[in-house]
Amino acid sequence: MRPPRTHGPSVTPPRGKNSLGPTSLSEKARLTGEFADWNNLVHRAVWITGELDTAAVREAWRRVCRRHDVLRRTYVSADEACTHDDVLSEVEFHTAETDEDAIELMRRFLGTPFSLDGPGFARIAIVQRGERRHLFGIAMDHIITDLISWLRIKADFREFYDRALAGEDGEDGDLAEAGSYQDFASEQRRLFSSAWGEERRAFWSSYTREFGAYPPRFLADAEHTGGYRHAVVTRDLPADARARVHALSRQARVTPFAVVSSGVLAGVREVAGDPTAGISVAHHGRGLPGTSQTAGLFVQTVPLHLGRRSASPLETVRQVSDRTHDVFEYALPLTVAGMSWNETLTAADQEAAGLYVELNEYPRSTYYTPLFTGTGAEYVELSLPGDKIWTETVAVSWNLYETGPQLVADYNANYLPGAAVEELLGAAERFVLSATRI
Structure with missing residues (x-):
């Protein structure tokens, strides 16, 4: 069995409040070395055609991160996680001269492994190729997501994008309906010792x-x-x-x-x-x-x-x-x-x-259906x-x-x-x- 990984303190972003709690057993497995030999990325890249409201994309992502506390998670040790009150990532915007340049830019952006000591485990970007053509990409470390989680996040992203398009004011009072991953981790650790x-x-x-x-x-x-x-x-x-x-x-x-x-x-x-x-x-x-x-x-x-x-x-x-x-x-x-x-x-x-x-x-x-209302989507295979x-x-x-x-x-x-x-x-x-x- 591989010896436990030496895990240093997390890098705390300069803004926002935070709370501490135990990691889940799956998080601990990753933090102590399981799958340490690979980048552990879950990623998607999609060509978006049609009218894309980039301000609405940014607001939708902010609200997704507010709804799901796992997207605001960092680690103090293999046994202790830090959940931040503020979001840890924002949508980056870029431009490219050609499709090939856009794909290469996205590959570099998505393909950088997350550090387990780092200030967040999700990144998201849009590369504009024209008024009605954009390359959209998102990557998360597997430590905070799986397929079912991605489908849930995707559905929420679409919901919040539509609500931003409709001009909703962006209040966060309705974001508590999703379960807390920190609550799950705490309950799992309690049960594990019983x-x-x-x-x-x-x-x-x-x-x-x-x-x-x-x-x-x-x-x-x-x-x-x-x-x-x-x-x-x-x-x-x-x-x-x-x-x-x-x-x-x-x-x-x-x-x-x-x-x-x-x-x-x-x-x-x-x-x-x-x-x-x-x-x-x-x-x-x-x-x-x-x-x-x-x-x-x-x-x-x-x-x-x-x-x-x-x-x-x-x-x-x-x-x-x-x-x-x-x-x-x-x-x-x-x-x-x-x-x-x-x-x-x-x-x-x-x-x-x-x-x-x-x-x-x-x-x-069916996993790659259009994420944004009024647009088309073409999945891009990135190695x-x-x-x-x-x-x-x-x-x-x-x-x-x-x-x-x-x-x-x-x-x-x-x-x-x-x-x-x-x-x-x-x-x-x-x-x-x-x-x-x-």
Whole structure:
């Protein structure tokens, strides 16, 4: 396990009041070294076409930061956070002569990693290319956000932009409706030191005794033959794939995610011959009361395993569903929890796992719908220095759009043979789509 990071005092901005409180366990994991080898940025860049009111953008961002206290957060230590009364970032405005210049400027602006000792963890900018064409960009450190938080912040941004356009006076009296991340962190720390925490310790101690402290690699004998070489295997699914997945989920009375995860787990067992196949899954841990609308870092990676017992597809799906409920019910950032309990529940410097599974039932383009009323949006793919590369992980995505459903795997071709990845996808598809016909 990586030793704890030496963390100095935060840089306090020269204005505004502040209050101190405990960090969340996810924040502590990041502050003590988890993912310290990469930039940890969550970022978006979008071409905006149409009439953009830059003053309204600035006011909307100010109000978003006032509504969500996590955007006004800095750190005194791994265990103590500082929530500032005033905003810590403002919208920057730039101009560029060409689209290429605008994109390069935005890449430099967004791509600078945040310092954990720094005065804020969000930056936002607009690069003007013409009266009706702007490049909009935003970056946040993953320590304060995840996908669900981004969607919440995005919705609030649009709401406040519309209200600024309508000429509202910008009073902050209506901003208290979102949950406080500081309240969540305090309650989580309180519970962690109580019987709630002991229940989770008992579960994860038992779980890792049965399956080990980390999901196994997809192929135990895989070897690196060079640097990272990204490869993608795409398998077209039948047009009714989404309907079949949902039919099996209804028959088994489980979630669609449990169905597709079962398929990948069964595929690993078939291809790799592993009797206790394991994958990593993301859990957005808004399990405490009052956190559904709270922005911050809640996502956690937890291991999910298929037991030793062979079963029919229906029984397997139900078994995986039960296990999913367990690991999500007791989910914690396992690195820092293990440090607190003096137990090895996972390794901070190890790959995420041999397999990572996600279910996308809607096109990713829905994440990039226009942010500002009366404008169009075109997403810009930016590759930033320091982006994390999972060299030993196969990321399997079930993309069950209404048209063109696909099963997609991203992997390192200089580590894993493509034939084994293709075999895995074929086995997963057979397990899920052959179990139920509609």
